[in-house]
Amino acid sequence: MQTFDLEAQGLRALNSTLHAQADNTDQTHWEIVNPKGSHAIAVGLDAPIEVNIKGSTGYYCAGMNKQATVHVHGSVGPGTAENMMSGTVIVEGDASQYAGATGHGGTLVIKGNASSRCGISMKGIDIIVHGNIGHMSAFMAQSGNLVVCGDAGEALGDSLYEARLFVRGSVKSLGADCIEKEMRPEHIAILEELLERGGCDAKASEFKRYGSARQLYNFNIDNAY
Amino acid sequence: MKDDHNGAPRTVPIQSATFSNPVNAEIRRAAATGIYDIRGGGAKRKLPHFDDLLFLGASISRYPLEGYRERCDTNVTLGTRFAKNPIQLEIPVTIAGMSFGALSGGAKEALGRGATMAGTSTTTGDGGMTEEERGHSNKLVYQYLPSRYGMNPNDLRRCDAIEIVVGQGAKPGGGGMLLGQKISDRVAEMRNLPKGIDQRSACRHPDWTGPDDLEIKILELREITNWEKPIYIKVGGARPYFDTTLAVKAGADVVVLDGMQGGTAATQDVFIEHVGQPILACIREAVRALQDLNMHREVQLVVSGGIRTGADVAKAMALGADAIAIGTAALIALGDNDPKWEADYNALGTTAGAYDDWHEGQDPAGITTQNPELMARFDPIEGGRRLNNYLKVMTLEAQTIARACGKNHLHNLEPEDLCALTLEAAAMAKIPLAGTDWYPGKPGTSY
Numbered sequence: 001m002q003t004f005d006l007e008a009q010g011l012r013a014l015n016s017t018l019h020a021q022a023d024n025t026d027q028t029h030w031e032i033v034n035p036k037g038s039h040a041i042a043v044g045l046d047a048p049i050e051v052n053i054k055g056s057t058g059y060y061c062a063g064m065n066k067q068a069t070v071h072v073h074g075s076v077g078p079g080t081a082e083n084m085m086s087g088t089v090i091v092e093g094d095a096s097q098y099a100g101a102t103g104h105g106g107t108l109v110i111k112g113n114a115s116s117r118c119g120i121s122m123k124g125i126d127i128i129v130h131g132n133i134g135h136m137s138a139f140m141a142q143s144g145n146l147v148v149c150g151d152a153g154e155a156l157g158d159s160l161y162e163a164r165l166f167v168r169g170s171v172k173s174l175g176a177d178c179i180e181k182e183m184r185p186e187h188i189a190i191l192e193e194l195l196e197r198g199g200c201d202a203k204a205s206e207f208k209r210y211g212s213a214r215q216l217y218n219f220n221i222d223n224a225y
Numbered sequence: 226m227k228d229d230h231n232g233a234p235r236t237v238p239i240q241s242a243t244f245s246n247p248v249n250a251e252i253r254r255a256a257a258t259g260i261y262d263i264r265g266g267g268a269k270r271k272l273p274h275f276d277d278l279l280f281l282g283a284s285i286s287r288y289p290l291e292g293y294r295e296r297c298d299t300n301v302t303l304g305t306r307f308a309k310n311p312i313q314l315e316i317p318v319t320i321a322g323m324s325f326g327a328l329s330g331g332a333k334e335a336l337g338r339g340a341t342m343a344g345t346s347t348t349t350g351d352g353g354m355t356e357e358e359r360g361h362s363n364k365l366v367y368q369y370l371p372s373r374y375g376m377n378p379n380d381l382r383r384c385d386a387i388e389i390v391v392g393q394g395a396k397p398g399g400g401g402m403l404l405g406q407k408i409s410d411r412v413a414e415m416r417n418l419p420k421g422i423d424q425r426s427a428c429r430h431p432d433w434t435g436p437d438d439l440e441i442k443i444l445e446l447r448e449i450t451n452w453e454k455p456i457y458i459k460v461g462g463a464r465p466y467f468d469t470t471l472a473v474k475a476g477a478d479v480v481v482l483d484g485m486q487g488g489t490a491a492t493q494d495v496f497i498e499h500v501g502q503p504i505l506a507c508i509r510e511a512v513r514a515l516q517d518l519n520m521h522r523e524v525q526l527v528v529s530g531g532i533r534t535g536a537d538v539a540k541a542m543a544l545g546a547d548a549i550a551i552g553t554a555a556l557i558a559l560g561d562n563d564p565k566w567e568a569d570y571n572a573l574g575t576t577a578g579a580y581d582d583w584h585e586g587q588d589p590a591g592i593t594t595q596n597p598e599l600m601a602r603f604d605p606i607e608g609g610r611r612l613n614n615y616l617k618v619m620t621l622e623a624q625t626i627a628r629a630c631g632k633n634h635l636h637n638l639e640p641e642d643l644c645a646l647t648l649e650a651a652a653m654a655k656i657p658l659a660g661t662d663w664y665p666g667k668p669g670t671s672y
Contacts, residue, residue, distance in 0.1 A: 011448065012448070012452075015448045015449075016451065019451070039441045039444055039445070040441070040444050040445040040448045043445050043448050043449050044378050044381075044448065044449030044450070046378065058441070059438070059441045059442075059445070060432075060441065060442070060445040063445050063449070064377075064378040064381075064449055066378065078432065078433075078438070079432040079433070079445075082432050083373060083376055083377070083378075085377060085378065097432075098431060098432040101431045101432040102373040102376065102431055102432070104377065104417070117431065117432075120431040120432070121372070121373060121427070121431045123373070123417040124417060139431075140425065140427060140431075142416075142417045142418055143417055143418075159425070161418055161419075161422075162418070162419065217405070217419075217422040217423060218404075218405055218422060218423050219263075219402065219404060219423050
């Protein structure tokens, strides 16, 4: 395992070192110590490596990740795993705003709570939150799955497209064009796989599914608020 | 006129300037449909513009350069502040961001071909980077937009510069809409959305909310791209002094400033005509911000919005811009609104020169459409040739003016070379009114 002291060696050296790892690298395990809330840690990775961050991070940790597994042993600032393409990001603590924003693929697991706008504009990513999520989550979410084992804040799924939202607890309010939908067997199967992938012991039968009413899909003045 | 008042003269009918025929027609249209008008393009109303400025030329106190022989350089380097690989352009006229989706793949290819032949850059748009565009563009600027349609790290790394779009001149503070009729299978796939549904482009970025966040976002983009790419920040012409100041503070290499004449693929007409400022009013304020920060020429300024000729280019540069971007003019050069399609325009209820329903996907010229039959009308090779010609003419025109002002580089043009024809232009551009040494607001003078 390679250990990298972020405080001593600096962000630029960290990211350039991680970017230099090829698909067939032997240095597959990395440990980053002293992150101390720094921004843009482990961004733009594109190799099948595992990066363990020992502590909390600032903005955009693991942004635009591809292939890599990034495991944060702490909490993360805004925009973690933003625009992720593939791979896995696991957060042991809480996540600030915009977790998983615009993610195209991969899996984001947040074992604590996520703040507002979790999964905003998501485009294929799967997000599993063990705790609660804040307001305006899944705003304009296009595709992918958002699983919330706790409660959801106001305006969940506002202006939603085709993403699936699964919530076990309460939903403070639904956003424009977001409705509760029938949980059919195929959705139970999808959710069970997501819960297993996210390390949740919740039962799929305890969740409700939300999705788009598809009433905003084509321009109509009656849809203006 | 019929006289039925015992021979006494009557007043002639007078159309109201306030309730003019076009205004009344729009009221009737709104009353009939209940839907506001969406269209493409930029502001159509008459605005203070570069036509309201004139160059003074050389005289006894100014020594001109020979019009055809003496050297007058046009090159520009963008992104010298932080980027490892600044963009080197042979001419200061670039192609503004226009999306694949709004434009056909062939039109994007033509923009790349023409820009490359002319030695300048072109820019992606909402919807991501196409192979046609990357393949035919020697210098390609990759837009980073609120929707993040098609955004991915591979394209970030294969672009030549990144343009973070905060706003655009046609709609500062507004998002966009690509209506369902233009969402082909390919467009839908690039944007991760079903075919045929309207695709909203958000008005603000999903993962940052202010200049402090933006600074961190720029850090992330630089880290992902190894600090190689120049990072532009594009703003609409709203508050140019403060927006430029904040863009520089956030770490921009280049500020792109787009006035309200700048076009859009589709936005409400009321937005296009009533929000934002004309580019003439924005340039000097942006330059003042750069000068106050001691960053003029260190952070380059690219301006756009209604640029049509080499005279416009020269005037914008004399006001302090480092480079120019064109959008609508480039489409016209490709063949948009060409009178040869007049019968087709008439069939759509419009006429060549006025066609602006680009969002409906029925462009007779095959440029702002995804309809295969219409797209087949457009030849990207010929389009590229025409764009190259047009860019060459603009550059030659700007050089001609610069030489007449005694300048051996377009960047040496300066406010002192200009006078203003109107009080409005004098005030906005901070250029003396013709025949005077005064402009409204000139320090040391009263209004």
